[in-house]
Amino acid sequence: MTDTIDFTAYLDAYAFAEPCLIESRESGMNNTTRIISSGNKKFVFRIYNNHKDIDIVRLEHEILNDLNKQKLTFKVPIPIQNKQGETISVATDGTLSSLFQFIDGDRPTVSNPAHVYALGVTAAKLSSALSGINPKGLPLYSPYFMLENTYALMDEEAFFAMAELSVDLKGRKSSFMALHEERLKLKEDCNQLVGLPEQWIHGDLVFNNTVCQGDEIVGVLDFEFTTVDVRAMELAVIIVDIIKPDGLNIKEKVKLLLQGYQDTNPLTLHEIKILPILMKLRLLDVALHFAIRLRDNLDDEEILCGIIDQSAFGCRWINEHWEDDFS
Numbered sequence: 128m129t130d131t132i133d134f135t136a137y138l139d140a141y142a143f144a145e146p147c148l149i150e151s152r153e154s155g156m157n158n159t160t161r162i163i164s165s166g167n168k169k170f171v172f173r174i175y176n177n178h179k180d181i182d183i184v185r186l187e188h189e190i191l192n193d194l195n196k197q198k199l200t201f202k203v204p205i206p207i208q209n210k211q212g213e214t215i216s217v218a219t220d221g222t223l224s225s226l227f228q229f230i231d232g233d234r235p236t237v238s239n240p241a242h243v244y245a246l247g248v249t250a251a252k253l254s255s256a257l258s259g260i261n262p263k264g265l266p267l268y269s270p271y272f273m274l275e276n277t278y279a280l281m282d283e284e285a286f287f288a289m290a291e292l293s294v295d296l297k298g299r300k301s302s303f304m305a306l307h308e309e310r311l312k313l314k315e316d317c318n319q320l321v322g323l324p325e326q327w328i329h330g331d332l333v334f335n336n337t338v339c340q341g342d343e344i345v346g347v348l349d350f351e352f353t354t355v356d357v358r359a360m361e362l363a364v365i366i367v368d369i370i371k372p373d374g375l376n377i378k379e380k381v382k383l384l385l386q387g388y389q390d391t392n393p394l395t396l397h398e399i400k401i402l403p404i405l406m407k408l409r410l411l412d413v414a415l416h417f418a419i420r421l422r423d424n425l426d427d428e429e430i431l432c433g434i435i436d437q438s439a440f441g442c443r444w445i446n447e448h449w450e451d452d453f454s
Contacts, residue, residue: 134161137174137224140209140216144168158351162229169229170207175351179221186264187350188214188225190327193260201249202230202338202346230346232338237369241342242334243380246365247387249344250332254361255392257327268330270356271408272317274310278415281422283307289418293428302439309442310411316404323357323398330354332361333368359398362388363405372440378452385453403449407442414438
């Protein structure tokens with residue numbers, strides 16, 4: 128297999144048994160991931176492309192270690208020490224990487240109702256587990272409700288400037304405008320979040336960040352964005368992952384996800400009521416995040432085009448369907 132990245136310098140930090148093979152798997156938008164087969168064992172190797180902040184990774188590993196001390200019905204990654212006894216390796220250019228035990232299974236799919244319900248159950252169990260941890264590290268990512276502080280530099284002028292970068296982005300000018308209108312509304316709507324229960328949340332719990340075997344969710348991955356936020360945000364993030372332009376039977380799947388969560392670790396009626404606000408915060412956060420990535424030349428423009436389409440569709444779907452079908 129040909130790989131555009133030379134992993135030799137990275138993997139020399141670990142004592143792998145022979146034979147040692149590198150297998151390419153799907154990577155997220157923020158990191159590079161490879162499967163390492165070493166002897167009769169498998170590991171997941173991650174290169175952090177989104178930042179070079181070692182404190183973010185230290186906190187992630189501390190939270191994983193705290194969770195691994197609990198009796199969970201699913202697995203979370205276990206960080207592996209390198210030759211220096213550290214779970215974080217630092218390349219000469221400051222790039223960070225880590226090795227984790229492999230969690231065997233496949234990715235769940237939104238087309239399988241059993242997976243949708245099971246993810247609701249898993250999210251509720253994870254929320255309960257995260258409520259019981261007390262890491263020494265402080266949260267390094269702002270909560271979603273601090274959207275304006277987080278994206279102060281991607282203001283109205285900067286955001287609309289992104290719509291002028293190409294013909295395809297210009298064709299989405301109406302979506303940029305609609306998302307900005309939603310952002311303005313959220314400034315007021317976030318006042319309704321005052322007093323809601325807050326705790327540690329995964330922050331990016333979506334279908335691609337979990338592992339299934341059959342109809343069961345057996346693993347939760349990628350705790351990089353774990354932070355302290357309103358508790359209900361965890362569920363809002365997953366709901367948004369279902370509301371996609373090409374989605375089928377969206378209402379039925381959202382109801383099934385809610386049922387799985389509420390059957391396991393119920394939110395309060397007020398938390399359920401403010402879910403649309405939290406869902407829109409997630410949609411705007413993702414849109415602004417990828418606008419910055421394009422501005423910083425980290426992505427191609429077609430990625431932001433897709434994100435704008437999804438975020439605008441999600442907000443529109445919430446406005447058209449949530450109050451009548453879920454309130």
